[in-house]
Amino acid sequence: xxxxxxxxxxxxxxxxxxxxxxxxxxxxxxxxxxxxxxxxxxxxxxxxxxxxxxxxxxxxxxxxxxxxxxxxxxxxxxxxxxxxxxxxxxxxxxxxxxxxxxxxxxxxxxxxxxxxxxxxxxxxxxxxxxxxxxxxxxxxxxxxxxxxxxxxxxxxxxxxxxxxxxxxxxxxxxxxxxxxxxxxxx
DNA sequence: GCCAACGTTGGC
DNA sequence: GCCAACGTTGGC
Numbered sequence: 001x002x003x004x005x006x007x008x009x010x011x012x013x014x015x016x017x018x019x020x021x022x023x024x025x026x027x028x029x030x031x032x033x034x035x036x037x038x039x040x041x042x043x044x045x046x047x048x049x050x051x052x053x054x055x056x057x058x059x060x061x062x063x064x065x066x067x068x069x070x071x072x073x074x075x076x077x078x079x080x081x082x083x084x085x086x087x088x089x090x091x092x093x094x095x096x097x098x099x100x101x102x103x104x105x106x107x108x109x110x111x112x113x114x115x116x117x118x119x120x121x122x123x124x125x126x127x128x129x130x131x132x133x134x135x136x137x138x139x140x141x142x143x144x145x146x147x148x149x150x151x152x153x154x155x156x157x158x159x160x161x162x163x164x165x166x167x168x169x170x171x172x173x174x175x176x177x178x179x180x181x182x183x184x185x186x
Numbered sequence: 187g188c189c190a191a192c193g194t195t196g197g198c
Numbered sequence: 199g200c201c202a203a204c205g206t207t208g209g210c
Contacts, residue, residue, distance in 0.1 A: 019208095045192095066208065067209080070209075110209080127192090128191080128192095128209075129191065129193080129207060129208075130192090
């Protein structure tokens with residue numbers, strides 16, 4: 001049994017945290033991308049890159065607003081494995097694609113994370129600078145609880161879950177009015 | 187606007 | 199390969 005490659009599952013149980021400056025790429029902008037998501041470009045840190053390489057399809061991540069807001073505002077799902085960052089010409093940097101899953105009903109501020117003893121070892125506290133961080137299952141559950149989310153309910157909203165068990169037919173996709181169509185590219 | 191932490195770069 | 203200098207990030 002030496003040939004056994006333990007990677008038959010396309011869906012992993014990994015959890016992450018992705019930081020973004022709202023000025024550059026806000027949660028609203030992420031949501032505007034829809035279920036297709038978009039490449040998480042611009043990461044120029046090896047540890048962060050390696051974290052992205054470890055991501056699997058269906059992995060979930062917290063979307064954190066740094067600088068302005070300083071709070072976890074939503075949940076994203078990995079929709080594409082690590083691939084070259086098209087904004088990088090050196091061939092060094094990579095990115096995954098992520099798509100918005102749902103809002104955090106009650107955004108979880110950094111201060112609240114720091115104040116919670118259960119989250120004392122969270123990377124957001126211990127490795128503040130790291131832009132792509134791993135999150136443990138325990139931390140995931142706790143932060144979801146603080147934000148008013150049921151982790152199981154979140155999972156049910158992921159595209160990977162929907163693909164596995166799609167509901168009969170309740171999609172009345174009539175008008176996807178997105179007033180903010182103007183590209184606010186930096 | 188200030189300051190601290192961290193990562194990267196470059197000289198030896 | 200080690201160490202110092204520098205730049206960037208990001209909270210406060």
